[in-house]
Amino acid sequence: MYETGWDAGNAVSFDDTVRETTVAKSRAQTQFYDFLRLYQRENMFVYRDQLTKQYGLGKYYIEVDLADLHIYSDTLASQIREQPAAYLVLFEAAAKSCIAEFRSIPEEDAPNIQIILISDDRTLSIRDVQASYSKFISRLVQVPGIVISMSRVQSKATALGVVCKGCGSQRTLPVKPGFGGAELPKYCDQPKGAEGGKKCPNNPFVIVPDLTVFMDQQVLKLQEKPESVPTGEMPRALDLILDRNLVEKVVPGTRVSVTGIVTVFRTAPSAEVGAAHIQRTYLQVVGVSADSSDNGRSSEQYTVQEVQEFQTLAKRPDIYSQIVDSLAPDIYGHVDIKKAAACQLFGGCRKALPDGMKLRGDINILLLGDPGTAKSQMLKFVSQASPISVYTSGKGSSAAGLTAVVKREGKSREFFLEGGAMVLADKGIVCIDEFDKMRVQDRVAIHEAMEQQTISIAKAGITTILNSRTAVLAAANPNFGSYDEMRSASENFEEFRTTILSRFDCIFLIKDKRTEENDMRIGKHVTNIHKYAMHRTFNETPAQIAQSEAQSNAPIPLLTLKRYISYCKSKCEPRLSEEASEVLINKYVQMRSKHRERESTGSNAIPITVRQLEAVIRISEALAKMSLSPVANKDHVEEALRLFNVSTIDAINSGQIMTETISDKAREELEQIERVVKSRVARGSHVSIVKLVEYVTSHYSMPENMIRRTLDIMAQRGDLTYTKMGKVVKRN
Numbered sequence: 001m002y003e004t005g006w007d008a009g010n011a012v013s014f015d016d017t018v019r020e021t022t023v024a025k026s027r028a029q030t031q032f033y034d035f036l037r038l039y040q041r042e043n044m045f046v047y048r049d050q051l052t053k054q055y056g057l058g059k060y061y062i063e064v065d066l067a068d069l070h071i072y073s074d075t076l077a078s079q080i081r082e083q084p085a086a087y088l089v090l091f092e093a094a095a096k097s098c099i100a101e102f103r104s105i106p107e108e109d110a111p112n113i114q115i116i117l118i119s120d121d122r123t124l125s126i127r128d129v130q131a132s133y134s135k136f137i138s139r140l141v142q143v144p145g146i147v148i149s150m151s152r153v154q155s156k157a158t159a160l161g162v163v164c165k166g167c168g169s170q171r172t173l174p175v176k177p178g179f180g181g182a183e184l185p186k187y188c189d190q191p192k193g194a195e196g197g198k199k200c201p202n203n204p205f206v207i208v209p210d211l212t213v214f215m216d217q218q219v220l221k222l223q224e225k226p227e228s229v230p231t232g233e234m235p236r237a238l239d240l241i242l243d244r245n246l247v248e249k250v251v252p253g254t255r256v257s258v259t260g261i262v263t264v265f266r267t268a269p270s271a272e273v274g275a276a277h278i279q280r281t282y283l284q285v286v287g288v289s290a291d292s293s294d295n296g297r298s299s300e301q302y303t304v305q306e307v308q309e310f311q312t313l314a315k316r317p318d319i320y321s322q323i324v325d326s327l328a329p330d331i332y333g334h335v336d337i338k339k340a341a342a343c344q345l346f347g348g349c350r351k352a353l354p355d356g357m358k359l360r361g362d363i364n365i366l367l368l369g370d371p372g373t374a375k376s377q378m379l380k381f382v383s384q385a386s387p388i389s390v391y392t393s394g395k396g397s398s399a400a401g402l403t404a405v406v407k408r409e410g411k412s413r414e415f416f417l418e419g420g421a422m423v424l425a426d427k428g429i430v431c432i433d434e435f436d437k438m439r440v441q442d443r444v445a446i447h448e449a450m451e452q453q454t455i456s457i458a459k460a461g462i463t464t465i466l467n468s469r470t471a472v473l474a475a476a477n478p479n480f481g482s483y484d485e486m487r488s489a490s491e492n493f494e495e496f497r498t499t500i501l502s503r504f505d506c507i508f509l510i511k512d513k514r515t516e517e518n519d520m521r522i523g524k525h526v527t528n529i530h531k532y533a534m535h536r537t538f539n540e541t542p543a544q545i546a547q548s549e550a551q552s553n554a555p556i557p558l559l560t561l562k563r564y565i566s567y568c569k570s571k572c573e574p575r576l577s578e579e580a581s582e583v584l585i586n587k588y589v590q591m592r593s594k595h596r597e598r599e600s601t602g603s604n605a606i607p608i609t610v611r612q613l614e615a616v617i618r619i620s621e622a623l624a625k626m627s628l629s630p631v632a633n634k635d636h637v638e639e640a641l642r643l644f645n646v647s648t649i650d651a652i653n654s655g656q657i658m659t660e661t662i663s664d665k666a667r668e669e670l671e672q673i674e675r676v677v678k679s680r681v682a683r684g685s686h687v688s689i690v691k692l693v694e695y696v697t698s699h700y701s702m703p704e705n706m707i708r709r710t711l712d713i714m715a716q717r718g719d720l721t722y723t724k725m726g727k728v729v730k731r732n
Contacts, residue, residue: 161211369510
């Protein structure tokens with residue numbers, strides 16, 4: 001034995017170390033082989049059967065649960081966790097030997113079997129991995145997140161076949177996995193060189209595709225879940241490398257838990273002077289599991305104590321009012337809007353028909369009203385209460401930002417598909433503020449996402465369909481800033497086309513009622529909030545947040561409500577009863593009849609179609625889901641119809657008095673009164689209302705009620721201001 005080292009008595013033999021490592025790996029491969037052949041679960045050979053079945057289907061991979069490997073051998077499981085790159089190769093070689101034995105074929109003819117790992121161990125956040133990657137380098141970790149972008153599948157060389165141009169000798173070069181590659185030799189090692197005796201030239205090797213082995217590879221980008229990002233910080237992202245049978249398993253918007261090997265790739269410096277190498281951390285993925293299934297049921301786990309608490313909540317007869325009172329308790333009034341928002345949080349039931357067609361279960365709501373009516377605050381609270389949510393503003397949102405976009409990466413020039421807000425909020429809620437500030441073409445882009453709940457992409461050679469199973473809560477102002485009573489509903493909604501309005505299940509028209517009694521109540525409520533509000537910081541711990549919620553006046557704390565919503569959506573899928581169906585059909589026929597009457601007058605702004613019937617069904621199912629009821633009964637349908645009437649139907653009827661019950665001549669008189677008032681009252685001057693009414697009555701023979709109605713409308717538009725307890729009017 002040859003020994004090296006400073007001291008022959010204490011030095012470790014290099015040859016001995018290599019030999020021990022080789023023996024250990026050979027022993028590990030034998031143990032992997034025995035594990036695949038002999039491991040049983042409930043008296044069944046799990047992996048032997050899986051290998052045989054997958055081989056028969058032409059799928060050359062198996063899924064191995066790390067928990068089973070722990071039960072069989074802690075040593076094997078530890079080796080996989082500590083040195084996954086080295087021992088996964090042995091694991092796959094053992095699987096190849098097993099399939100050769102099971103099918104009685106030579107081992108060299110057996111296909112390569114990919115090992116996909118499944119783990120339920122504790123997960124690490126992307127921040128933890130990036131902050132201390134040296135601690136996890138080359139180790140197996142599990143990271144949760146949401147996929148935000150995806151590249152096309154490419155062919156990655158695993159063994160590079162090269163030929164010397166001088167002598168024609170062939171060589172096979174190994175290729176580093178992931179972002180790594182292979183470097184061609186600069187010199188040929190053949191001693192005689194070419195046939196003429198000449199020495200082979202420098203850089204003689206060329207790549208021969210026929211001698212090269214390829215595999216599929218795809219690059220994904222994993223981002224932190226929006227609800228787990230600390231306040232005021234940017235979400236972190238991590239690159240993923242998937243190969244072979246793992247490619248095209250997930251699309252942007254999918255929430256996943258990724259098992260992979262932490263790897264660092266050193267990028268080449270740029271052409272700039274003084275540029276240095278950059279360390280790039282990424283995951284070499286060996287297993288992917290989606291967090292929820294296609295039917296929208298979450299895989300989230302609940303403790304026994306939580307389940308008991310939720311069951312107790314569901315049995316309460318006042319659970320509906322308790323949930324409504326817990327939504328934005330600091331916002332005064334808007335009870336019906338809070339009820340509709342509660343229905344949106346719980347949602348209806350998504351249905352798959354036998355012919356493959358799918359019906360959405362998410363409820364879309366539009367808040368259309370005057371400034372200062374707490375629309376944005378309502379959106380903010382709903383985004384906090386929803387288990388999955390994305391908040392955005394219409395002014396800064398484009399069609400690509402809401403749906404999806406195809407981007408080209410700077411260095412590789414490769415096209416990536418990146419999901420927008422409605423993709424990232426899949427199975428959640430998208431809150432869009434300033435909806436009226438969006439461009440018309442941007443609003444048209446979300447038509448498919450709101451009804452079919454998919455986003456179709458056909459750009460730069462990438463053709464795919466992304467899921468956007470999300471509810472939309474939008475807030476907007478009417479065309480004229482605030483609602484104009486002098487104009488019809490069609491004129492106030494002119495900015496919004498019928499195609500987009502029909503996709504909202506509930507449309508609430510919020511008016512700023514300028515009455516002394518209402519202003520007094522709101523004033524007291526707002527001042528009390530500011531007097532008794534607690535000091536809150538942006539970096540509160542979960543314990544501090546829970547303490548703040550316990551001191552609030554909400555019947556159900558926000559964190560509990562959030563978990564209860566998630567539990568109800570995963571455990572309950574109610575259906576309409578026969579009695580409820582009859583009530584709903586009769587009411588729908590009545591609404592359609594009134595709709596035809598409005599169409600005959602040409603004053604219909606919002607259509608009544610089958611979509612509105614489905615809207616009432618979804619609201620009924622959401623009401624039943626709040627109490628974990630398997631059936632939506634007559635009471636649920638009647639409450640859903642009431643919510644629909646106070647929202648969409650009232651929005652349709654609003655402003656119709658001016659066009660239906662008053663003749664065109666009377667409307668011209670109202671406009672004439674407005675012109676008289678503007679000519680009589682100069683800008684900035686004050687006039688007694690009594691004297692103004694007497695003047696218009698005596699000179700133009702107009703009725704007093706019409707004059708006062710015109711003054712109210714002008715005050716609402718901001719042209720006039722009431723002063724001195726409503727006895728004097730000022731021209732603005």
